[in-house]
Amino acid sequence: MVVASPAPLRTKKARPAGIPVIDLSLERSKLCELLVKACQEFGVFQVENHGVSREIISRVERQGQEFFSKPACQKQRAGPAAPFGYGSKNIGFNGDKGELEYIILEANPHSISERSKSISPHPANFSCAVNDYIDAVRNLACDILEMLAQGLWVQDKSIFSNLIRDPNSDSCFRINHYPSLLNVAHHDDDWINPTPSSQLFDHNHPKTRIGFGEHSDPQILTILRSNNVGGLQILSPDGLWVPIQPDSDKFCVFVGDAFQAMSNGRFMSVRHRAVANSVKARMSMMYFAAPAPNASISPIPQMVSCENPSLYRPFTWAEYKATAYSLRLADNRLDLFRN
Numbered sequence: 001m002v003v004a005s006p007a008p009l010r011t012k013k014a015r016p017a018g019i020p021v022i023d024l025s026l027e028r029s030k031l032c033e034l035l036v037k038a039c040q041e042f043g044v045f046q047v048e049n050h051g052v053s054r055e056i057i058s059r060v061e062r063q064g065q066e067f068f069s070k071p072a073c074q075k076q077r078a079g080p081a082a083p084f085g086y087g088s089k090n091i092g093f094n095g096d097k098g099e100l101e102y103i104i105l106e107a108n109p110h111s112i113s114e115r116s117k118s119i120s121p122h123p124a125n126f127s128c129a130v131n132d133y134i135d136a137v138r139n140l141a142c143d144i145l146e147m148l149a150q151g152l153w154v155q156d157k158s159i160f161s162n163l164i165r166d167p168n169s170d171s172c173f174r175i176n177h178y179p180s181l182l183n184v185a186h187h188d189d190d191w192i193n194p195t196p197s198s199q200l201f202d203h204n205h206p207k208t209r210i211g212f213g214e215h216s217d218p219q220i221l222t223i224l225r226s227n228n229v230g231g232l233q234i235l236s237p238d239g240l241w242v243p244i245q246p247d248s249d250k251f252c253v254f255v256g257d258a259f260q261a262m263s264n265g266r267f268m269s270v271r272h273r274a275v276a277n278s279v280k281a282r283m284s285m286m287y288f289a290a291p292a293p294n295a296s297i298s299p300i301p302q303m304v305s306c307e308n309p310s311l312y313r314p315f316t317w318a319e320y321k322a323t324a325y326s327l328r329l330a331d332n333r334l335d336l337f338r339n
């Protein structure tokens with residue numbers, strides 16, 4: 001006898017759906033379709049079977065751990081992040097703050113080799129680990145961008161990837177370290193008595209410590225990898241913060257503002273943040289894939305039609321970056337370039 005299964009219970013509060021996890025070993029035309037769908041519907045997705053070796057990832061992770069475990073006075077020798085170097089709590093130049101420390105570097109071997117002298121007692125090990133990692137994630141970013149061009153039926157498959165393969169590409173690399181809650185809570189009066197002006201808390205949930213505040217990434221694509229400690233959240237269209245499941249074997253890929261502009265708004269640069277509420281320290285590393293400063297960004301002709309007129313005026317990456325750096329982290333800078 002076949003017994004009908006009971007109708008599923010409906011609860012009033014729907015659990016937000018997770019972001020897509022895309023298996024990069026799938027057949028290519030299927031992959032192109034899935035990648036386009038994810039960039040349209042979410043602006044972010046995770047990838048598995050990405051082909052970046054564990055060894056490359058753990059070498060740079062180890063360098064990050066060694067650096068952040070040093071006493072503050074030693075780390076400060078690599079700072080301040082203006083805009084490259086070591087930073088602690090201060091983000092950008094306009095008063096943004098977060099519960100984190102970080103290293104941010106230009107993603108080119110010469111600059112990394114110079115910077116590594118103030119970061120590590122073994123600069124060659126540091127720069128080699130970071131350069132190998134950047135090469136690997138740049139290739140991953142280019143593969144994804146080429147599949148996205150194919151998925152959009154654009155003839156020139158390299159239309160996006162050429163921008164970040166350009167030797168003058170302005171890409172950068174960042175390692176963020178969010179200390180364990182146990183290391184900071186009792187030193188911090190705000191934790192016990194949050195002040196309304198503090199940026200370090202989410203005012204709707206005063207026990208949420210803001211590690212890296214709400215923003216979208218300005219570049220084309222971001223490739224993020226973290227340890228298995230959570231904290232990354234995206235802002236859903238209905239205004240809810242949705243956690244992204246941490247997974248050290250996957251990469252999380254974000255559409256950036258420049259890609260939203262080039263796709264004429266078909267892809268969206270999703271707003272995200274990192275909270276620092278864990279008893280374990282979170283470490284994340286981001287490769288921000290950017291064009292060269294003089295590259296012109298505008299909606300590609302294939303995305304523009306009578307029904308879909310151009311949403312953004314052309315701008316150079318240098319112009320966009322200067323605007324981003326003149327604004328606060330949470331500001332919506334792309335709207336300033338709308339037609």
Ligand SMILES: C=C1C[C@]23C[C@@]1(O)CC[C@H]2[C@@]12CCC[C@@](C)(C(=O)O1)[C@H]2[C@@H]3C(=O)O
Pocket residue numbers: 083091092093094096104174215216217218219288324325326327328329
């Ligand atoms: C407050 C800021 C930090 C930031 C530059 C900015 O003025 C606005 C954008 C911020 C952001 C967000 C994504 C990564 C990052 C490196 C970038 O390119 O834009 C940061 C900048 C930063 O931390 O310096």
Ligand SMILES: O=C(O)CCC(=O)C(=O)O
Pocket residue numbers: 174176212217226231232272273274284286
């Ligand atoms: O550290 C994280 O998990 C996210 C940080 C981030 O979004 C950024 O640095 O742009």
Ligand SMILES: [Fe+2]
Pocket residue numbers: 215216217272
């Ligand atoms: Fe980001």
